[in-house]
Amino acid sequence: MVLARLRVAIWITCLLPLARLAWLGTTGGLGANPIEFVTRSTGTWTLVILLATLCVTPLRQLTGWTELVRVRRLLGLFAFFYACVHFSIWIGVDQFFDWPAMLKDILKRPFITVGFAGLLLLVPLAVTSTDAMRRRLKRNWARLHMLVYAVPVLGVLHYWWLVKKGVQTPFPYTVAVAVLLGWRLLVWVRRAR
Numbered sequence: 070m071v072l073a074r075l076r077v078a079i080w081i082t083c084l085l086p087l088a089r090l091a092w093l094g095t096t097g098g099l100g101a102n103p104i105e106f107v108t109r110s111t112g113t114w115t116l117v118i119l120l121a122t123l124c125v126t127p128l129r130q131l132t133g134w135t136e137l138v139r140v141r142r143l144l145g146l147f148a149f150f151y152a153c154v155h156f157s158i159w160i161g162v163d164q165f166f167d168w169p170a171m172l173k174d175i176l177k178r179p180f181i182t183v184g185f186a187g188l189l190l191l192v193p194l195a196v197t198s199t200d201a202m203r204r205r206l207k208r209n210w211a212r213l214h215m216l217v218y219a220v221p222v223l224g225v226l227h228y229w230w231l232v233k234k235g236v237q238t239p240f241p242y243t244v245a246v247a248v249l250l251g252w253r254l255l256v257w258v259r260r261a262r
């Protein structure tokens with residue numbers, strides 16, 4: 070019952086940013102540069118939901134509530150969804166489907182390169198997120214899903230690279246990634262001992 074309510078809360082919370090964008094879009098509230106607004110908003114939400122996904126395991130370990138793990142996939146898929154929307158806006162609205170220009174951007178601009186790498190890493194995670202895939206891949210599933218640790222690292226790197234010098238907005242996200250990955254390292258070291 071609690072888990073079902075949590076799932077509903079996750080669905081609502083994760084769809085709210087999209088609803089807000091749709092609302093602002095239809096009421097002319099996206100500001101002077103709507104493309105930038107939407108790109109930034111979806112990028113931020115990709116990172117936030119990725120961090121929420123990474124919170125599941127430490128919370129489960131701290132509270133002992135093992136069922137919590139069952140919302141991890143939902144959160145991960147929402148992160149992937151926002152990453153796809155973010156990328157699609159860049160492809161369609163920012164770059165106007167100019168494939169050679171996009172390739173050049175991916176190869177030449179470091180912040181685009183790492184953002185793209187993050188998105189690419191999310192693809193196999195999303196594709197293999199089903200129970201059937203988990204059973205099929207057996208131990209390799211856990212190995213493959215270690216990739217999830219690299220994605221937020223690439224996400225914050227992408228963020229630092231795109232902000233102007235002196236802007237500190239990526240800092241709280243960097244701290245969150247460091248804490249969440251540091252926690253895992255601590256648990257791993259304790260178990261190895």
Ligand code: HEM
Nearest residue numbers: 108109112113115116152156159184185187188224228231
């Ligand atoms: C896991 C994948 C990704 C994450 C976590 C991510 C995250 C972010 C974040 C946090 C921002 C800044 C938001 C702000 O300024 O408030 C951003 C902006 C942006 N991202 Fe991403 N991103 C990802 C993938 C990509 C990809 C694949 C592309 C395109 C190839 C891309 C292109 C951009 C662009 C063009 C901006 C706006 C830059 C500007 O304002 O000048 N991102 N992204």
